[in-house]
Amino acid sequence: MKRLLVVITLVVFSGFAFGQMPAAITISPSNATAYDQITLTLNATAACFQDGSLVGVPLVYMHSGVTYGGNNWQDVVEYNSVGHDGTPTTLTPNLDGTFSITFTPFTYYDFPPGTVVTQLCAVFNDGQWGSKDARDFDAANPPNCKDFFIPLSYTSSEPKFHFIVNMEKIANEGGFDPLSDAVWVHLQSPLDTAVELAPGVPPDVYKYSGMIESGLDSGVTYQYKFRINTDVYETVDREITAVPCTTTADVWWNDEAINSTTFKVDMSYMVELGVFDTVTDFMDIAGSMNGWAGSAHMTQEANSVYSIDYQLDQGTIYEYKFRINGDWNTSEFPSGGPNRMMRGPNAPTTINHFYDDYNPATVPMLFNCNMSYQITAGHFDPSSDYLDIAGNINGWGGYDVLFDGLPPYPVDSIFSIKKLIDTSYIGGSPVEFKFRFNGDWNTSEFPGGGPNRKYDLLDTAGGVTNVFDCWYDDKDPSIPTPPWAYNLAIQGTLLVGETLTGSYTYEDVNGDPEGVSLYQWYWADDQGGTNETAIQGATAITFVPTASEAGKFVAFEVTPVAASGDSLVGKPVKKYSDSKVGGVGINDITASGVTFYPNPVSGYLTFENLGTTQRIEIYSIMGQKMATVETKNLARASYNTSQLVPGVYFMKFIA
Numbered sequence: 001m002k003r004l005l006v007v008i009t010l011v012v013f014s015g016f017a018f019g020q021m022p023a024a025i026t027i028s029p030s031n032a033t034a035y036d037q038i039t040l041t042l043n044a045t046a047a048c049f050q051d052g053s054l055v056g057v058p059l060v061y062m063h064s065g066v067t068y069g070g071n072n073w074q075d076v077v078e079y080n081s082v083g084h085d086g087t088p089t090t091l092t093p094n095l096d097g098t099f100s101i102t103f104t105p106f107t108y109y110d111f112p113p114g115t116v117v118t119q120l121c122a123v124f125n126d127g128q129w130g131s132k133d134a135r136d137f138d139a140a141n142p143p144n145c146k147d148f149f150i151p152l153s154y155t156s157s158e159p160k161f162h163f164i165v166n167m168e169k170i171a172n173e174g175g176f177d178p179l180s181d182a183v184w185v186h187l188q189s190p191l192d193t194a195v196e197l198a199p200g201v202p203p204d205v206y207k208y209s210g211m212i213e214s215g216l217d218s219g220v221t222y223q224y225k226f227r228i229n230t231d232v233y234e235t236v237d238r239e240i241t242a243v244p245c246t247t248t249a250d251v252w253w254n255d256e257a258i259n260s261t262t263f264k265v266d267m268s269y270m271v272e273l274g275v276f277d278t279v280t281d282f283m284d285i286a287g288s289m290n291g292w293a294g295s296a297h298m299t300q301e302a303n304s305v306y307s308i309d310y311q312l313d314q315g316t317i318y319e320y321k322f323r324i325n326g327d328w329n330t331s332e333f334p335s336g337g338p339n340r341m342m343r344g345p346n347a348p349t350t351i352n353h354f355y356d357d358y359n360p361a362t363v364p365m366l367f368n369c370n371m372s373y374q375i376t377a378g379h380f381d382p383s384s385d386y387l388d389i390a391g392n393i394n395g396w397g398g399y400d401v402l403f404d405g406l407p408p409y410p411v412d413s414i415f416s417i418k419k420l421i422d423t424s425y426i427g428g429s430p431v432e433f434k435f436r437f438n439g440d441w442n443t444s445e446f447p448g449g450g451p452n453r454k455y456d457l458l459d460t461a462g463g464v465t466n467v468f469d470c471w472y473d474d475k476d477p478s479i480p481t482p483p484w485a486y487n488l489a490i491q492g493t494l495l496v497g498e499t500l501t502g503s504y505t506y507e508d509v510n511g512d513p514e515g516v517s518l519y520q521w522y523w524a525d526d527q528g529g530t531n532e533t534a535i536q537g538a539t540a541i542t543f544v545p546t547a548s549e550a551g552k553f554v555a556f557e558v559t560p561v562a563a564s565g566d567s568l569v570g571k572p573v574k575k576y577s578d579s580k581v582g583g584v585g586i587n588d589i590t591a592s593g594v595t596f597y598p599n600p601v602s603g604y605l606t607f608e609n610l611g612t613t614q615r616i617e618i619y620s621i622m623g624q625k626m627a628t629v630e631t632k633n634l635a636r637a638s639y640n641t642s643q644l645v646p647g648v649y650f651m652k653f654i655a
Contacts, residue, residue, distance in 0.1 A: 021151060042099045059090050162248040164209045165185070186233070259311065263353070265307075267355050351399075363466060370415075484570045496547055502558065524555065552581055556574070605638065613654065618644075
């Protein structure tokens with residue numbers, strides 16, 4: 001057995017020291033951790049700027065990352081993308097001139113569960129790099145600016161789960177009786193335990209909740225389901241990961257929610273035109289949600305806006321029109337004009353309209369996206385998938401769905417949506433946007449931070465119509481296009497002497513078969529490609545690391561080549577390994593990059609890149625063994641130091 005002794009100054013203490021909150025930033029709650037939902041507010045008047053002040057802009061964009069393991073700017077979310085959970089990067093204006101964004105860092109940045117995140121790293125802009133910005137003042141080098149470093153709390157505690165499930169929908173459907181039935185949460189694997197949940201109090205009587213507070217291990221993912229009484233389980237599969245704090249799951253039974261959709265119609269311009277009187281006239285909505293019979297009178301709100309709520313089924317397509325006085329002769333788009341269309345959302349949603357789509361302060365625009373190749377290639381199924389648009393026209397996350405066959409257009413695999421563009425909201429031309437599958441940024445056009453689409457609005461005074469036509473992801477089979485590769489992966493064990501195999505998916509929009517594609521393997525000091533070097537002779541789809549690659553990250557690159565066609569060679573794409581190549585001896589263990597953090601530590605100590613390490617022993621300064629952490633076949637492990645008294649300890653890694 002080979003042994004490696006690593007001596008570190010592992011300081012165990014009871015609290016955690018935090019930096020000072022920047023003057024231009026506040027977060028709520030003030031003691032939030034990276035696992036809490038927080039609201040971050042920027043006061044642009046108190047910020048430093050090097051390009052131009054953000055005071056008075058319509059929207060602010062956040063470019064940010066997190067600090068853990070002593071390294072800043074990790075898991076960066078670009079200002080022109082979205083968080084890993086789909087949260088937009090935009091901060092919206094408040095009445096006092098500040099800007100705010102609400103998000104949960106854990107899901108937004110997608111760092112490993114249990115990671116001790118000590119601060120957020122951020123800079124802000126107006127949606128363009130190098131235009132207007134907001135940063136922190138650099139007190140050491142005035143009048144220079146520096147990045148914001150926003151401290152987060154971290155309190156070491158045992159992992160706990162807080163479960164909340166809403167039973168209202170299944171109760172309405174007769175599948176649950178709150179007077180006689182009980183609701184349980186059953187943690188099924190790797191821990192088998194169940195807890196009965198308590199009903200809520202008015203007005204949330206259908207929200208059942210409860211806690212699991214013991215027996216959980218940080219970093220472990222648990223499978224669970226809710227059940228009614230002893231045997232009626234949900235059909236959906238659920239999982240939750242334990243972290244050193246309370247993790248809350250707040251869901252609907254079977255993920256089937258009662259989604260209240262609010263329809264609003266602005267009648268202010270109809271009042272100006274003299275075709276509607278707010279005193280004597282009323283509004284209703286007639287559509288497939290009420291059998292086209294018309295609704296009750298819509299509620300009059302401020303500024304001649306009328307609203308009504310409907311509970312719609314997720315995924316169902318609804319058609320409708322607004323009417324004055326419940327009369328089809330005074331409905332929108334008269335004489336057989338097109339119906340409005342929408343798709344039942346998966347969350348409470350507000351749909352805003354102007355009557356007859358008449359608003360002189362906006363610019364009308366039609367978006368058309370050809371989906372025929374995506375459908376033929378099997379990437380998009382119109383029967384189960386939907387296409388939406390996200391951009392500066394809707395805060396990069398609006399529920400604006402395109403339809404095939406939007407009246408008066410035929411069903412032809414070209415999906416369309418009409419929008420009224422408020423130029424004051426987007427800050428003028430151009431319109432920037434992307435199309436997405438199912439409202440998911442992971443399936444948007446040009447993934448991985450690719451460019452936004454842009455369109456310069458035309459002056460419509462002369463009757464010119466703004467129309468944007470495209471193929472999804474610019475995949476037009478009529479245009480000769482090079483092939484491309486995606487879904488890259490590295491198969492095999494990352495150890496010296498083990499065979500690694502690159503894999504990928506080949507695709508060619510013109511239908512050209514794959515020829516002899518080109519391969520190359522690389523090594524680098526990190527996944528970012530620092531000191532990247534092509535490995536001589538490693539030009540096959542397989543590769544066997546040698547001692548030269550021990551402790552390095554390796555990458556597989558493929559340049560797709562078509563066997564025939566006008567455009568034969570595509571762009572090279574590369575995939576780095578998730579961890580470093582492990583070696584076979586003591587020196588190789590140190591080279592493999594075993595890391596541990598935080599140090600000093602309070603609560604959980606995390607080990608990564610363990611390679612062939614079998615176990616870790618922790619000794620007091622007097623040489624007494626205090627604990628053993630078994631790490632065989634693990635790449636990552638954690639240890640709760642709360643049972644250790646404050647002091648200095650040694651650690652021994654045994655491989």
